[in-house]
Amino acid sequence: MATKLDASLLLFAISIVMSLSLSTHCETAANENLIAKTCNLTKFLAVCRSTLRSDPRSSSANLTGLTRIAMELAGNKANDTAGVAFKRMNNASDYMTWAESSACFNGYNISMYGIKEKGLRYFDERKYDEAYQTVDFLEEQTRHCSRFGRAEFAKKNSVLLRFTIDVKTILHQLF
Numbered sequence: 600m601a602t603k604l605d606a607s608l609l610l611f612a613i614s615i616v617m618s619l620s621l622s623t624h625c626e627t628a629a630n631e632n633l634i635a636k637t638c639n640l641t642k643f644l645a646v647c648r649s650t651l652r653s654d655p656r657s658s659s660a661n662l663t664g665l666t667r668i669a670m671e672l673a674g675n676k677a678n679d680t681a682g683v684a685f686k687r688m689n690n691a692s693d694y695m696t697w698a699e700s701s702a703c704f705n706g707y708n709i710s711m712y713g714i715k716e717k718g719l720r721y722f723d724e725r726k727y728d729e730a731y732q733t734v735d736f737l738e739e740q741t742r743h744c745s746r747f748g749r750a751e752f753a754k755k756n757s758v759l760l761r762f763t764i765d766v767k768t769i770l771h772q773l774f
């Protein structure tokens with residue numbers, strides 16, 4: 600009797616665990632599709648996918664949520680790049696290095712605040728067109744910094760530029 604009860608309890612437990620893992624699996628798979636579908640519209644698929652996947656919140660967001668996450672990630676990347684520019688600016692041994700790094704730093708710093716403080720608020724108010732402008736400004740600043748052709752920013756600038764262009768495409772679906 601006891602063994603029979605244990606066995607049925609065990610089966611019951613197993614079925615719960617299985618259905619739980621199955622539903623999480625389905626949810627993750629559905630979002631993997633949402634990420635794939637969303638990034639499929641963009642120009643730089645690989646950067647789009649890997650950046651969105653790097654945020655754990657992406658795995659349970661809907662399209663609006665995913666778009667907001669994408670905007671936040673663009674702001675974070677701008678902040679990272681601002682950090683690199685700030686270090687370079689403070690460590691410059693000649694005027695040109697200082698002036699160019701300083702221009703890059705200011706562009707990234709202003710863009711980052713624009714996205715984080717204004718852009719996300721516009722987004723939440725569903726003013727997607729205004730939110731888009733703050734990401735567009737970051738793209739402009741990234742292009743400006745890239746024009747100096749500084750090796751120390753090249754890699755970050757290139758990823759940031761690609762991702763920013765993708766975020767604009769993703770945002771554009773909402774309006």
Ligand SMILES: *[C@@H]1O[C@H](CO)[C@@H](O)[C@H](O)[C@H]1NC(C)=O
Nearest residue numbers: 632633634635636637639640
């Ligand atoms: C991505 O787009 C291609 C066509 O450009 C299409 O064949 C494919 O099914 C799309 N994939 C997803 C996940 O939407």
Ligand SMILES: *[C@@H]1O[C@H](CO)[C@@H](O)[C@H](O)[C@H]1NC(C)=O
Nearest residue numbers: 659660661662663664665667
């Ligand atoms: C999408 O997710 C957000 C939370 O991130 C929620 O507020 C909103 O209602 C959801 N939209 C739909 C259409 O389910």
Ligand SMILES: *[C@@H]1O[C@H](CO)[C@@H](O)[C@H](O)[C@H]1NC(C)=O
Nearest residue numbers: 674675678679682711712715
């Ligand atoms: C920007 O990055 C720095 C670290 O470099 C961090 O301390 C700061 O909180 C970040 N700012 C924003 C607004 O995310």
Ligand SMILES: *[C@@H]1O[C@H](CO)[C@@H](O)[C@H](O)[C@H]1NC(C)=O
Nearest residue numbers: 686687689690691692693696
């Ligand atoms: C400071 O600048 C020099 C080149 O002028 C470079 O070799 C060095 O790595 C830089 N240091 C930091 C911390 O960026």
Ligand SMILES: *[C@@H]1O[C@H](CO)[C@@H](O)[C@H](O)[C@H]1NC(C)=O
Nearest residue numbers: 685705707708709710712713
């Ligand atoms: C970065 O930008 C913000 C907002 O425009 C500004 O308040 C802050 O002083 C800037 N940071 C630096 C170090 O210039």
